[in-house]
Amino acid sequence: MTSIPPARPWWQPVVFDYGRPELLVMRLLFAVLTFDMIKWKTGAFITQKFPHGIAHFVNLTWLAQHPPGLFWQGLTVIGLLLYVVGWLPVLGLLPALFFAVTIGTLVTSQSQNVNHTWQLVTMILLAQFLVYAWPRKRSDLLRPGIGIHRLATYASTVVIASSYVVCGVVKLANSHFQWIQKVPNLSLQLLKSNWAGYYDTLHQPPEWLAKAAQAIVDYPNIARVFFGTGLLIELAGFVILISRRWAFFGGLAIIALHLSISKVMDLHFEYHMAAVLIFLVNLPGLRKTFAPLPSPGSAPL
């Protein structure tokens, strides 16, 4: 694969040799994704009955009384612009990180079973912030070199890989390694999520819903192969760290997984797909990803 020095085993990943233009596009797209992800309309979240994260120690309901308005959103945009151009990124990411964590914590503290819309992008934001906040040289704080930007992107990739792998591991652990056996029960989740969509919007569930749910029960082994492939993609999430090509194909597999979940379960993970598209598929870097010779810029960690 392109970015692994010959002597280095594939299970010892290296920071990929992203070029400056690729990194700039990644930062720009990630900044847009981050701002869009933050749930700025916080007025409805007047309690935190089921505290998660820092809500165990801090009352965040002030965000419901004082939703961050144009000033704070403007400050976040200015910070993200600094991050995009690569000046003082640690300071630039701070407002976005603050609002992503506090608002995300308040929103997920509304119920015991939390919604998983915001965690992945917020963890990537936190990982990048930590990389920029822990510079190798003092000058890196003000204007980080390409090595730091590459490291921040690598940290994002590690967060993505870890999130999918742990998701697969938890499926095995929580089901006592019976997940594949229990796949026919997924037919109920199929009915539940599609009917929940109906009760949200009054748009009739798809006509194929009842037949598809019954087919999962009638042909359990075919269903096991179908849904088992999803579990395999999650458990094999670590491959995206091997090289740029593995990241590309692994990213496509993850997006295909989410698109099929969107279609079948009516559950949409747009922010996950966008993050995967930015950091793994990395369209601006395709030429480099499929370049015939190993790139020389890779640096071992």
Added chain:
Amino acid sequence: MFATLRALWLRIPFRHMIALVIALYVIKEQFPFSNFPMYSNFDTQAGVIFVTDQNDHVLAMGKVFGTKSAQTKKTYNGELGRLTNPHKRDTTEATADERAQAGKVVLASLVKRVRRKEVPAGTTALRLYLRTFMLQDHALSDAPPERLAEQPL
């Protein structure tokens, strides 16, 4: 000692990822961290929550309350857990009375956030229902929805 530990650390395959996987697995749901446990275990029944008017006409939860059925179900499960946890019972073992109590709390919270303009004319009360799908002996079934609560509007 430190050098030995460092050498061991450097030998671990995908070490940063492995460390983070272990951390996420242990930390579980503490935002922004998560072990992403959705659909990690399936029961033989699954419920969905919805709201109707006093004549059992379904209301669009997104438009009328600015929330979703799935989110409301999570709140309902949380309330039900508060009632059953002290007795160390699972929410699936809740009594009809406990389900009604939890439903009442959830419906009251929905009424607080109702968007009056979006409520169909003539609506005088709201009802909260739980619809349960079941899988038994390779057969899917859909019992009549259970009315959990009703509140005048």
